Amino acid sequence: MRSATTVAVLATATSILADKVSLDSSKRGLCYVKGENAADDAIWDNANGTLTWYYNYQAQPTSGIDDRLQFVPMLWGTNGQNSGFYKTVKGLMDGGRKIEYVLGFNEPDGCSNGGSCINPQVAASMWRTEIEPLKELGVRLGAPAVTGSPQGFTWLENFFAACDGGCTADFIPVHWYGNFEGLASHMGQVNASYPNQTMWITEFGLPQQSAAATTEFFNQSLSYFxxxxFVTHYSWFGAFRADVSNVGPNSALLTSKGQLTNMGASYVGLTEAEAAKASSASSTATIAGWSMFVDTGIALRYLDARLHTFIDL
Structure with missing residues (x-):
């Protein structure tokens, strides 16, 4: 699974995203959410080079994710006490892992739905202790990722005011859940507020909408990014199965059986166009509605998606 990936796919006519999304974007990454099925992690290893980085809301990398994806540690939240984040990241670097970026607090202005609910003054103090010193090691620092609401702008303003020049963020992470027009407008506001900063879209989606509306938003957003x-990185919020999705089944990149959806296949770069050029079989990806030969580097298997089963060859 950790070898180079080439997939020979006998695709059905259900691959509707082939020419609508850039296939080789170095900006594209994985917002990893740990699920109950560890085998799903292998799908992201088989991204054929389309995915280049990932984060998992933690300081430590995920053991099931291929090291070829660049890991970006995050200090998710704080209780006002030393978290050990700096020590952990430095330890990863001392151990030979390449760490170029870190992410600050996750939705600190929110106290529900995954928000870390931190006072701006407390966050500023912890940043100076745990994040700012990483700059001396050559790490680029991502500002706290606030929600896409007006309170997010206010929180971030108060945070930088409390820092009093002691928090030197290199880029601004953005979260957005809503339609494309709102996303573009929000990004414009962020860019106007922080004109000298690049932007990472670390969570985005169109929750609880139809498949058609979600696909349209997906295509528009990725093309725009x-x-x-000024957008250097982005990651769709949906790297999980449809039956456990808290943003609706149509936003998930995996079906309830752990297969890539059409949108998921497009996101990781598996399309009819690529399949037509492929000359040999490889990697264990599962794509809804498709049949394919899969070579894990250990054994050749045939996936019949209609039967949702593997056959060892």
Whole structure:
């Protein structure tokens, strides 16, 4: 699973995203959410180079994710006491792992739905202790990722005011859940507020909408990010199965059986166009509605997606 990936796919006509999304964006990453099925992690290893980085809301990398994906540690939250984040990240670097970026607090202005609920003054103090010193090690620092609400802007302003020049963020992470027009407008506001900063879209989606509406938003957003110079990284919120999705089944990149959806296949770069050029079989990806030969580097298997089963060859 950790070898180079080439997939020979006998695709059905259900691959509707082939020419709508850039296939080789170096900006594209994985917002990893740990699920109950560890085998799902292998799907992200088989991204054929389309995914280049990932984060998991933690300081330590996920053992099931291929090291070829660049890991970005996050200090999710704080209780006002030393978290050991700096020590952990430095330890990873001392151990030979390449750490170029870290992410600050996750939705600190929110106290529900995954928000870390931190006072801006407390966050500023912890940043100076745990995050700012990483700059001396050559690490680029991501500001706290606030929600897409007006209170997010206010929180971030108060945070930087409390820092009093002691928090030197290199880029601004953005979260957005809503339609494309709102996303573009929100990004414009962020860019106007922090014009000298690049932007990472670390969570985005269109929750609880139809498959057609979600697909349209997906296509519009990725295309916009890929052609916007100040956006350097992005990650769709949906790297989990449809039956456990808290943003609706149509936002998930995996079906309830752990297969890539059409949108998921497109996100990791598996399309009809690529399949037509492939000359040999490889990697264990499962794509809803498709059949394929899969070579894990250990054994050749045939996946019949209609039967949802593997056959060892």
């Amino acid at each position: 890929d052609r916007t110079p």
